[in-house]
Amino acid sequence: EAQVTQNPRYLITVTGKKLTVTCSQNMNHEYMSWYRQDPGLGLRQIYYSMNVEVTDKGDVPEGYKVSRKEKRNFPLILESPSPNQTSLYFCASSPRDDSYAGELFFGEGSRLTVL
Amino acid sequence: KQEVTQIPAALSVPEGENLVLNCSFTDSAIYNLQWFRQDPGKGLTSLLLIQSSQREQTSGRLNASLDKSSGRSTLYIAASQPGDSATYLCAVRQRENRDDKIIFGKGTRLHILP
Numbered sequence: 001e002a003q004v005t006q007n008p009r010y011l012i013t014v015t016g017k018k019l020t021v022t023c024s025q026n027m028n029h030e031y032m033s034w035y036r037q038d039p040g041l042g043l044r045q046i047y048y049s050m051n052v053e054v055t056d057k058g059d060v061p062e063g064y065k066v067s068r069k070e071k072r073n074f075p076l077i078l079e080s081p082s083p084n085q086t087s088l089y090f091c092a093s094s095p096r097d098d099s100y101a102g103e104l105f106f107g108e109g110s111r112l113t114v115l
Numbered sequence: 116k117q118e119v120t121q122i123p124a125a126l127s128v129p130e131g132e133n134l135v136l137n138c139s140f141t142d143s144a145i146y147n148l149q150w151f152r153q154d155p156g157k158g159l160t161s162l163l164l165i166q167s168s169q170r171e172q173t174s175g176r177l178n179a180s181l182d183k184s185s186g187r188s189t190l191y192i193a194a195s196q197p198g199d200s201a202t203y204l205c206a207v208r209q210r211e212n213r214d215d216k217i218i219f220g221k222g223t224r225l226h227i228l229p
Contacts, residue, residue, distance in 0.1 A: 102173075109156075
Protein backbone atom coordinates (compact mmCIF):
# COMPACT_ATOMS: atom_id res chain seq x y z
CA GLU A 1 0.00 0.00 0.00
CA ALA A 2 1.29 3.42 -1.01
CA GLN A 3 1.80 5.51 2.07
CA VAL A 4 3.70 8.15 3.99
CA THR A 5 4.60 6.97 7.50
CA GLN A 6 5.50 9.26 10.38
CA ASN A 7 6.83 8.31 13.80
CA PRO A 8 6.13 8.93 16.56
CA ARG A 9 2.47 9.85 16.23
CA TYR A 10 2.41 11.41 19.69
CA LEU A 11 5.28 12.77 21.74
CA ILE A 12 5.62 14.77 24.92
CA THR A 13 9.09 16.10 25.66
CA VAL A 14 10.82 18.82 27.64
CA THR A 15 12.54 21.98 26.54
CA GLY A 16 16.01 21.39 25.14
CA LYS A 17 15.84 17.63 24.70
CA LYS A 18 16.75 16.81 21.11
CA LEU A 19 14.22 14.81 19.16
CA THR A 20 13.71 13.44 15.67
CA VAL A 21 10.44 12.79 13.88
CA THR A 22 10.89 10.27 11.11
CA CYS A 23 9.10 10.26 7.77
CA SER A 24 9.24 7.51 5.20
CA GLN A 25 7.45 7.05 1.87
CA ASN A 26 7.26 3.97 -0.33
CA MET A 27 6.18 5.64 -3.58
CA ASN A 28 9.65 6.55 -4.88
CA HIS A 29 8.72 10.25 -4.75
CA GLU A 30 11.40 12.83 -5.36
CA TYR A 31 9.71 15.61 -3.37
CA MET A 32 9.21 15.49 0.39
CA SER A 33 8.15 18.21 2.76
CA TRP A 34 7.37 19.01 6.39
CA TYR A 35 4.52 21.21 7.67
CA ARG A 36 3.28 22.34 11.01
CA GLN A 37 -0.36 23.04 11.70
CA ASP A 38 -1.44 25.48 14.39
CA PRO A 39 -4.91 26.83 15.25
CA GLY A 40 -5.59 30.05 13.41
CA LEU A 41 -2.38 29.81 11.38
CA GLY A 42 -3.16 26.82 9.19
CA LEU A 43 -0.51 24.64 7.61
CA ARG A 44 2.91 26.21 7.15
CA GLN A 45 5.82 24.68 5.29
CA ILE A 46 8.97 24.12 7.36
CA TYR A 47 11.40 22.51 4.92
CA TYR A 48 11.19 20.68 1.64
CA SER A 49 13.46 18.48 -0.45
CA MET A 50 13.36 18.06 -4.20
CA ASN A 51 15.65 15.05 -4.19
CA VAL A 52 18.42 13.27 -2.29
CA GLU A 53 20.90 15.70 -0.71
CA VAL A 54 18.78 18.71 -1.78
CA THR A 55 16.88 20.58 0.94
CA ASP A 56 15.37 24.08 1.05
CA LYS A 57 13.75 26.27 3.65
CA GLY A 58 10.03 26.80 3.70
CA ASP A 59 8.25 29.62 5.48
CA VAL A 60 9.04 28.66 9.09
CA PRO A 61 12.40 26.84 9.22
CA GLU A 62 13.76 28.38 12.44
CA GLY A 63 14.50 25.79 15.11
CA TYR A 64 14.35 22.83 12.73
CA LYS A 65 16.81 20.77 10.71
CA VAL A 66 16.25 18.17 8.04
CA SER A 67 18.34 15.75 6.01
CA ARG A 68 17.70 13.72 2.89
CA LYS A 69 20.31 10.99 2.67
CA GLU A 70 17.97 8.48 1.07
CA LYS A 71 15.08 9.03 -1.30
CA ARG A 72 12.48 7.40 0.95
CA ASN A 73 13.34 9.13 4.25
CA PHE A 74 13.11 12.76 5.34
CA PRO A 75 13.54 13.14 9.12
CA LEU A 76 12.70 16.36 10.96
CA ILE A 77 15.14 17.22 13.74
CA LEU A 78 14.49 19.57 16.64
CA GLU A 79 17.92 20.15 18.17
CA SER A 80 16.67 22.10 21.18
CA PRO A 81 12.85 22.07 21.28
CA SER A 82 11.00 24.98 22.82
CA PRO A 83 7.34 25.28 23.88
CA ASN A 84 6.52 27.34 20.77
CA GLN A 85 7.26 24.23 18.72
CA THR A 86 4.30 22.46 20.26
CA SER A 87 2.24 21.67 17.20
CA LEU A 88 0.81 19.06 14.86
CA TYR A 89 3.40 18.09 12.27
CA PHE A 90 2.77 16.58 8.87
CA CYS A 91 5.12 15.02 6.36
CA ALA A 92 4.14 14.85 2.69
CA SER A 93 5.59 13.55 -0.55
CA SER A 94 4.90 13.89 -4.24
CA PRO A 95 6.41 12.98 -7.56
CA ARG A 96 8.13 15.76 -9.50
CA ASP A 97 7.56 14.16 -12.86
CA ASP A 98 5.07 16.33 -14.76
CA SER A 99 3.16 13.28 -15.94
CA TYR A 100 1.94 12.72 -12.37
CA ALA A 101 0.87 16.34 -11.92
CA GLY A 102 2.63 16.64 -8.58
CA GLU A 103 -0.13 15.25 -6.35
CA LEU A 104 0.77 15.59 -2.68
CA PHE A 105 0.32 12.67 -0.26
CA PHE A 106 0.29 13.20 3.49
CA GLY A 107 1.25 11.18 6.53
CA GLU A 108 -1.11 10.84 9.49
CA GLY A 109 0.58 13.54 11.53
CA SER A 110 2.71 13.72 14.66
CA ARG A 111 1.41 15.63 17.65
CA LEU A 112 4.31 17.12 19.58
CA THR A 113 4.08 18.78 22.99
CA VAL A 114 7.13 20.55 24.41
CA LEU A 115 6.89 21.33 28.14
CA LYS B 116 4.69 36.29 -1.98
CA GLN B 117 1.83 33.90 -2.69
CA GLU B 118 -1.14 34.14 -0.34
CA VAL B 119 -4.04 31.71 -0.31
CA THR B 120 -7.37 32.66 1.23
CA GLN B 121 -10.42 30.56 1.93
CA ILE B 122 -13.72 32.21 2.69
CA PRO B 123 -15.83 31.52 4.67
CA ALA B 124 -13.85 30.08 7.57
CA ALA B 125 -16.89 28.06 8.62
CA LEU B 126 -20.13 27.01 6.96
CA SER B 127 -23.22 25.12 8.09
CA VAL B 128 -25.76 23.85 5.58
CA PRO B 129 -28.69 21.41 5.73
CA GLU B 130 -28.20 17.93 4.38
CA GLY B 131 -28.99 17.54 0.70
CA GLU B 132 -27.99 21.02 -0.37
CA ASN B 133 -25.41 21.76 -3.02
CA LEU B 134 -22.61 24.04 -1.84
CA VAL B 135 -19.53 25.87 -3.05
CA LEU B 136 -16.29 26.43 -1.18
CA ASN B 137 -13.97 29.18 -2.34
CA CYS B 138 -10.20 29.48 -2.59
CA SER B 139 -8.37 32.54 -3.89
CA PHE B 140 -4.68 33.11 -4.51
CA THR B 141 -2.67 36.22 -5.25
CA ASP B 142 -0.07 34.97 -7.76
CA SER B 143 -1.45 33.28 -10.87
CA ALA B 144 1.90 31.58 -11.69
CA ILE B 145 0.92 28.26 -10.15
CA TYR B 146 1.90 24.69 -11.04
CA ASN B 147 -1.21 23.07 -9.63
CA LEU B 148 -3.95 23.49 -7.05
CA GLN B 149 -5.07 20.67 -4.79
CA TRP B 150 -8.12 20.33 -2.57
CA PHE B 151 -7.91 18.30 0.64
CA ARG B 152 -10.26 17.13 3.33
CA GLN B 153 -9.19 16.96 6.98
CA ASP B 154 -11.20 15.32 9.75
CA PRO B 155 -10.53 16.49 13.33
CA GLY B 156 -7.15 15.33 14.59
CA LYS B 157 -6.48 13.43 11.38
CA GLY B 158 -4.25 13.75 8.34
CA LEU B 159 -5.11 15.30 5.00
CA THR B 160 -6.91 13.32 2.33
CA SER B 161 -6.51 14.46 -1.26
CA LEU B 162 -9.81 15.14 -3.02
CA LEU B 163 -8.95 16.71 -6.36
CA LEU B 164 -5.91 18.11 -8.10
CA ILE B 165 -6.12 20.60 -10.95
CA GLN B 166 -3.07 21.23 -13.07
CA SER B 167 -2.39 24.79 -14.18
CA SER B 168 -3.46 23.96 -17.74
CA GLN B 169 -6.82 22.51 -16.64
CA ARG B 170 -10.10 24.26 -15.89
CA GLU B 171 -11.82 21.63 -13.76
CA GLN B 172 -11.72 18.15 -12.29
CA THR B 173 -14.54 15.92 -11.10
CA SER B 174 -14.76 13.01 -8.72
CA GLY B 175 -18.16 11.67 -7.75
CA ARG B 176 -20.15 14.45 -6.09
CA LEU B 177 -17.17 16.79 -6.12
CA ASN B 178 -16.19 19.23 -8.82
CA ALA B 179 -13.27 21.62 -8.60
CA SER B 180 -12.72 24.51 -10.99
CA LEU B 181 -9.72 26.72 -11.58
CA ASP B 182 -9.54 30.22 -13.02
CA LYS B 183 -5.89 31.21 -12.93
CA SER B 184 -6.38 34.65 -14.42
CA SER B 185 -8.69 35.69 -11.59
CA GLY B 186 -6.80 33.71 -8.94
CA ARG B 187 -9.76 31.58 -7.94
CA SER B 188 -10.75 27.98 -7.43
CA THR B 189 -14.05 26.58 -6.24
CA LEU B 190 -14.97 23.20 -4.82
CA TYR B 191 -18.56 22.25 -5.56
CA ILE B 192 -20.17 19.55 -3.42
CA ALA B 193 -23.45 18.15 -4.71
CA ALA B 194 -26.18 16.70 -2.51
CA SER B 195 -24.27 17.20 0.72
CA GLN B 196 -24.31 14.47 3.40
CA PRO B 197 -23.47 14.52 7.12
CA GLY B 198 -20.34 12.51 6.30
CA ASP B 199 -19.08 15.51 4.30
CA SER B 200 -18.58 17.42 7.55
CA ALA B 201 -14.86 18.20 7.78
CA THR B 202 -12.38 20.98 7.14
CA TYR B 203 -11.58 21.56 3.47
CA LEU B 204 -8.20 22.96 2.54
CA CYS B 205 -6.84 24.20 -0.75
CA ALA B 206 -3.13 24.28 -1.53
CA VAL B 207 -1.30 26.04 -4.33
CA ARG B 208 1.99 24.68 -5.65
CA GLN B 209 4.54 26.97 -7.25
CA ARG B 210 7.61 25.70 -9.06
CA GLU B 211 10.05 28.33 -10.22
CA ASN B 212 13.77 27.77 -10.81
CA ARG B 213 15.04 26.07 -7.66
CA ASP B 214 11.92 26.74 -5.63
CA ASP B 215 9.09 24.27 -5.24
CA LYS B 216 6.77 25.56 -2.53
CA ILE B 217 3.26 24.63 -1.49
CA ILE B 218 1.08 27.23 0.24
CA PHE B 219 -2.12 26.32 2.05
CA GLY B 220 -5.23 28.29 2.81
CA LYS B 221 -6.50 28.16 6.39
CA GLY B 222 -9.46 26.05 5.39
CA THR B 223 -13.24 26.11 5.53
CA ARG B 224 -14.83 24.13 8.35
CA LEU B 225 -17.97 22.57 6.92
CA HIS B 226 -20.84 21.23 9.01
CA ILE B 227 -23.71 19.41 7.32
CA LEU B 228 -26.85 19.47 9.43
CA PRO B 229 -28.81 16.18 9.42
